[in-house]
Amino acid sequence: xxxxSSMSTFNDSTLNSDFLNSSITLGCDSSPSAHNNKSVDFYxxxxxxxxxxxxLQSNEAPLHSQxxxxxxHDAQTTLANxxxxxxxxxxxxxxxxxxxNQITFTIKSYRxxxxxxxxxxxxxxxxxFSYCVPFVDTTSASAEKIQENNSLxxxxxxxxxxxxxxxxxxxxxxxxRLWSSLSLNVDQxxxxxxxxxxxxxxxxxxLLSNFLRRSKDCPLTIAIHSLQPFSPIFSLICSHSxxxxxxxxxxxxxxxxxxxxxxxxxxxxxxxxxxxxxxxxDRVPAIDAFEYAPNLSVIRASEIPGIATKLLLPWGQLTCxxxxxxxxNERDPxxxxxxxxxxxxxxxxxxxxxCSGHARRLTLTSLTHHTLSSLNIGLFHRRDIELLCQFLDAxxxxxxxxxxxxxxxxxxxxxxxxxxxxLVERSKCRLARLRLKGFQTDVDEDPHFRSLLTLVPTLGSLxxxxxxxxxxxxxxxxxxDSGPPLLPRLRQLYVFTPSPDMNQKLFxxxxxxxxxxxxxxxxxxxxxxxxKDAARARLESLDIKILNENLFxxxx
Numbered sequence: 001x002x003x004x005s006s007m008s009t010f011n012d013s014t015l016n017s018d019f020l021n022s023s024i025t026l027g028c029d030s031s032p033s034a035h036n037n038k039s040v041d042f043y044x045x046x047x048x049x050x051x052x053x054x055x056l057q058s059n060e061a062p063l064h065s066q067x068x069x070x071x072x073h074d075a076q077t078t079l080a081n082x083x084x085x086x087x088x089x090x091x092x093x094x095x096x097x098x099x100x101n102q103i104t105f106t107i108k109s110y111r112x113x114x115x116x117x118x119x120x121x122x123x124x125x126x127x128x129f130s131y132c133v134p135f136v137d138t139t140s141a142s143a144e145k146i147q148e149n150n151s152l153x154x155x156x157x158x159x160x161x162x163x164x165x166x167x168x169x170x171x172x173x174x175x176x177r178l179w180s181s182l183s184l185n186v187d188q189x190x191x192x193x194x195x196x197x198x199x200x201x202x203x204x205x206x207l208l209s210n211f212l213r214r215s216k217d218c219p220l221t222i223a224i225h226s227l228q229p230f231s232p233i234f235s236l237i238c239s240h241s242x243x244x245x246x247x248x249x250x251x252x253x254x255x256x257x258x259x260x261x262x263x264x265x266x267x268x269x270x271x272x273x274x275x276x277x278x279x280x281x282d283r284v285p286a287i288d289a290f291e292y293a294p295n296l297s298v299i300r301a302s303e304i305p306g307i308a309t310k311l312l313l314p315w316g317q318l319t320c321x322x323x324x325x326x327x328x329n330e331r332d333p334x335x336x337x338x339x340x341x342x343x344x345x346x347x348x349x350x351x352x353x354x355c356s357g358h359a360r361r362l363t364l365t366s367l368t369h370h371t372l373s374s375l376n377i378g379l380f381h382r383r384d385i386e387l388l389c390q391f392l393d394a395x396x397x398x399x400x401x402x403x404x405x406x407x408x409x410x411x412x413x414x415x416x417x418x419x420x421x422x423l424v425e426r427s428k429c430r431l432a433r434l435r436l437k438g439f440q441t442d443v444d445e446d447p448h449f450r451s452l453l454t455l456v457p458t459l460g461s462l463x464x465x466x467x468x469x470x471x472x473x474x475x476x477x478x479x480x481d482s483g484p485p486l487l488p489r490l491r492q493l494y495v496f497t498p499s500p501d502m503n504q505k506l507f508x509x510x511x512x513x514x515x516x517x518x519x520x521x522x523x524x525x526x527x528x529x530x531x532k533d534a535a536r537a538r539l540e541s542l543d544i545k546i547l548n549e550n551l552f553x554x555x556x
Contacts, residue, residue, distance in 0.1 A: 043082050045075060122171050129171075129178055132157045136181040136223050138248035138273050139300065146225045146250070149183040152207045176218035179211055186226035186233050204233055212240055219245035219268050227277055229254035238262050246271040253279035259289035266293040273300035273322075280305065288312040301325065308340035315344035322352040324378070335364075335387040339394060342369050352376040355384045355391065364394035374402040379438065389419040400429040404463075407438025415439050416446050424455045431456040435463035437496055444470040450486075459487050463494035472506045477513040485517070504535040511539065 048056075055062060062068055134149035134156060150156070158178040162169040172178060189204045220243045226234060229252055241262035247269065249259075253276055272290060280303070290296065291312040300322040301307045307323055308315075321341055338353045349371055355378065375397065379388060388405070403420075417439055424431065434456065441464050443450040453459070453474070464471075477485045493511075 043078055043085075045078060125168070125171055126175050126178070129158065129161055129175070132161075133178055133181060134183065136183045136221050136246075138221060138223055138246045138271060140248075143185055143187075143225045143250070146183050146223050147185040147188060149223075150188070151182045151184055151211060152204055154207070173214060176214060176216035179215040180218040181221040182211065182237070183223045184208075184225070184233070184237075186224065186228060186231055189233065190228075201232065205236060208233060208236055212236070215243070217243065219243055221246040223248040223250075225250040225277075226255065227252050230258045234258075235261075241265045242267060244269050248273040248275070250275040250277060252277050253281070253284050256287050256289075257285055259287060261289075263289050264292045266290060267295070269293045269296050271298040271300075272296060273302070274304060274311070275302040276304045284310070286310055286312055290314075306337050308337045308344060315341070316346055318345045319347055320350040321345055321348055324352065324354050325356070335391045338391060339364055339367060342367055342372065342395070346371070348372055350374040352378075354378045354380060355388045356380040364390055366396065367394055368396040368398070371399055372397050373399045375400060376402075376404040377406070379405070379407040385415045392419040392423045395423060395427075397423065397427045398429055400427055401431060402433040403431060404433075404435040405437070405439070406435070416448050417452050418448050421448050421452050421455065424452065430458040432458055433461040433463075434459055435494075437465045441466055442468040442470050443474050444468075450474060453486055457484075457487065458489055460489050461492040461494070462487070462490060463496070465496040467495065467502050467507065469503050469506060472503065472510050475514075476506075476510045477517045485514075490514070504532050508535055508538050 134151075136149060136151075137145065153159070158172055161172040161178075189200045220240065222237065222244060224234065224237065224247075228234075234255070238259070238261055242265050244262075244266060245268050249272075251274075256274075256276075266289075269290070272293075274287075287310060291314065293314060294317075296314055297318060298320040299307075299311075299313060299318055301311065302322075302324050304310060305325055307325075323338060323341060325337075335355060338355070341353075342348065342351070346369070348369065351372060351374070353376070377388065377391075379385065400423075405420075407415075415438060417436070439449075440446040441449055443453075449471075474486055475490070
């Protein structure tokens, strides 16, 4: 027997033996339930014998194909039984998954029913809802802000509350307070296509009607922005003028004459803000819509020239007036208008006025205002300082406690404070707060500023845009000083913007000298004044000392 014949005989016998040893044992019962009771090991088969592994690496045919066919059939039968078992298991898994979803839904339903929100009293829900309704700010005339809080957007509160459940909808519809603030930019309903524009407007009118109807008899806070002379939407809002309380009307000049429709129909109006968006000229007639408003106390006017004559208001009952207009002209500078306001508003306590117009010598009669306690004046141009001096020289304000005068950021010249000194001397007022920007505060170069500070020993808050060394030295309390310290009641120091020229060490010395003086108020300051690490650390240590001393004194 040659070598090739011997190798062939060996392979055949080895292969046959391997096949016999790798036979597959199958269960007699092949039903799904029977398979489900079998363990996973029941479906195991022996690994392929080495001889088969060797044949897989070549193209040689096996000699005993009959035994291979038998083993193949057995493996296929086992696979079929395994597939039957898997199908059965998948069916059971699907049934169990459905059961699980049902149980999960039941648990969720119980939790929803037992949720504390269902036991929350309606008044608590309404309080929560009130914090979610967009705040309507009638002091700001920004079109973007009004558009952002569009009250006709049904995707915002309070519309969305009524879309949660029947109970919430009932609560929301029965609470007019949630529907009492209206913010609306009428220009958003304009469209280039006339037909489309009408559809949008009709839809807006329908939503607005629902909104106003749900507010019932509640006083209304309204912010309206419109560049149109007039519109049906604004007409609908005017039909509810009896409920206006806090109102911002940011309108084109052509719309103001139409406000005469609401004349005598403003019994609840308290705060009014009017803003001119353009088109104002001398031909615009006087606005008489607000002449009869028995509860009106606050008026804000923006870019409306000559409000003292162009706005017929119950001036005698107003307590607060903001007149911000930078369009004064030589024929009627706003300084005259400001004086007319103070002359007519005899009960005025707070005034924010702008000073603008071509500087010229005006004939202003003296005016004593007995109730004005807060005066805030804004200068727009460098030339306006002359108008300011003329205005202040005509006033006597015995009740003045707060005085703010701010020059424009474009102002570079520091003005002296002679007119302020004359005002304080003449008024004999007890000034408590003083803010100046754009004025000379160097007490060496301008002794008038030192005179001003000497005249106001009651001053508790000082806010300046610069603190030169001479001023800091004047504020420092020295042990060898025989006279009283400057500003003995000073409690707060502020600054508009940090000044790189300020001597921070000297400033800390001032704070420390006043802290250590037992007869002076404890001094607080704004952190913007100090930015160097060493100075800030020293200031913080002084603050800690102040806190500890206060704590010690409170325990004595």
